Amino acid sequence: MNVAVVDIWKIDLSGVTLAEDQVNLLSNAERTRAERFRFDAERLRYIASHVAVRCILAKYADRNAGCLQFREGANGKPELAESSLQHNLAHSGDLALLAVSAGEPVGIDLEKRRWVPDAMDIAERMFSHRECQIIGAAAKPHRSDLFLRCWTAKEGVLKTTGKGLSGAPKSFDVSAVLHGGEALGPWPDDPDRVWVVRGLDLGADYFGAVGRGGNLGRIEFHSWE
Ligand SMILES: CC(C)(COP(=O)(O)OP(=O)(O)OC[C@H]1O[C@@H](n2cnc3c(N)ncnc32)[C@H](O)[C@@H]1OP(=O)(O)O)[C@@H](O)C(=O)NCCC(=O)NCCS
Numbered sequence: 593m594n595v596a597v598v599d600i601w602k603i604d605l606s607g608v609t610l611a612e613d614q615v616n617l618l619s620n621a622e623r624t625r626a627e628r629f630r631f632d633a634e635r636l637r638y639i640a641s642h643v644a645v646r647c648i649l650a651k652y653a654d655r656n657a658g659c660l661q662f663r664e665g666a667n668g669k670p671e672l673a674e675s676s677l678q679h680n681l682a683h684s685g686d687l688a689l690l691a692v693s694a695g696e697p698v699g700i701d702l703e704k705r706r707w708v709p710d711a712m713d714i715a716e717r718m719f720s721h722r723e724c725q726i727i728g729a730a731a732k733p734h735r736s737d738l739f740l741r742c743w744t745a746k747e748g749v750l751k752t753t754g755k756g757l758s759g760a761p762k763s764f765d766v767s768a769v770l771h772g773g774e775a776l777g778p779w780p781d782d783p784d785r786v787w788v789v790r791g792l793d794l795g796a797d798y799f800g801a802v803g804r805g806g807n808l809g810r811i812e813f814h815s816w817e
Contacts, residue, residue: 593652593677593694596809598802600700600792601648603816606686608640615639617646617658641688644816645681648690652677669754680751687798690816696805699751699789701744703799711739719746720765727770737799738770741791745769745801748789752803753780769801779805 593599618626622642629635643657650657653675661673672679678693685704692698708714712735715724719742727738745766750759759780766775769791779785789803790811802811 593692595694595696597693598698598804598808598811599692599814600802600811601644601690601692601814601816603641603644603688603690604686605637605640605683605688608636610636610639610643614643617643619662637683637686637688641681641683644688645679645690648692648816649677649679652692665754667754667756667758669751669756682747682751682800684798687794689792689800691802693804697752697754699748699753699803701747701751701801702794703740703744705737705740705797705799708736708739711735715739715742718743718761720762720767722765722767723770726767740799741801742766742770744799745775745789745791745803748801748803749775749777749787752787752789752805755780766801774808 626635626639629638646657646660649660649672662670663673665671676695678698680691680698680700682689682700682702684702687702689700689702691700715727723742727735730738746761749764750756764777766789768775769789774788774790776786776788779787785805787803787805788808789801790808792800792802794800
């Protein structure tokens with residue numbers, strides 16, 4: 593895979609049906625997790641997205657989808673075992689996104705567009721001073737969208753570094769993304785390394801962002817049917 597490219601796969605989870613041979617691609621651990629979902633629709637979306645992840649990554653790795661093995665990195669970030677291929681999954685509503693890159697870690701986040709009534713309160717707890725200023729300065733009807741753009745960019749960083757919930761979101765700034773640019777910051781515990789994050793254009797219904805270690809390069813979208 594070209595190291596200058598990040599591939600983003602759009603996985604449509606609306607109205608999915610699954611054949612038994614597809615479900616058989618999942619590991620025991622994935623099946624156990626699938627069984628824990630209380631609602632059938634959530635279970636189906638989980639299974640369909642994980643089947644898609646396996647089928648997509650299998651093509652890059654030139655392996656059988658059912659034979660792919662995943663391990664958990666720090667804070668539970670799933671990684672493909674015995675491969676330098678990097679990936680990250682996000683799902684929201686009826687859409688999942690899978691980012692794939694060679695070498696450097698990637699992180700992706702996705703949120704379905706919705707009204708967030710307490711956006712400013714959450715921002716003050718989780719976002720940097722500059723991010724709060726930008727959201728607070730916007731007219732009230734626009735704050736929810738700006739909040740979700742900022743949230744997905746921050747999650748894109750936390751999912752790139754793999755820090756997840758332990759990543760102290762207030763301690764770094766992605767406000768450049770709110771101006772349509774790329775944000776960049778130091779990798780946790782490694783001042784010689786950087787992360788970069790960029791917002792994604794996903795149409796009117798979703799907000800998303802993708803991050804990567806080093807630089808992002810070109811982003812290419814693909815659809816998984
Ligand atoms: C997994 C996590 C990193 C993101 O969860 P989320 O936004 O609810 O869900 P997403 O759909 O974006 O991502 C889920 C996928 O991320 C992957 N993932 C799990 N742990 C991860 C980690 N530490 N780093 C990166 N990716 C991770 C998994 O593939 C997971 O998919 P699965 O549950 O189907 O296996 C979450 O545990 C977390 O820590 N969120 C941070 C919350 C927060 O404080 N955000 C502040 C933003 S200001």
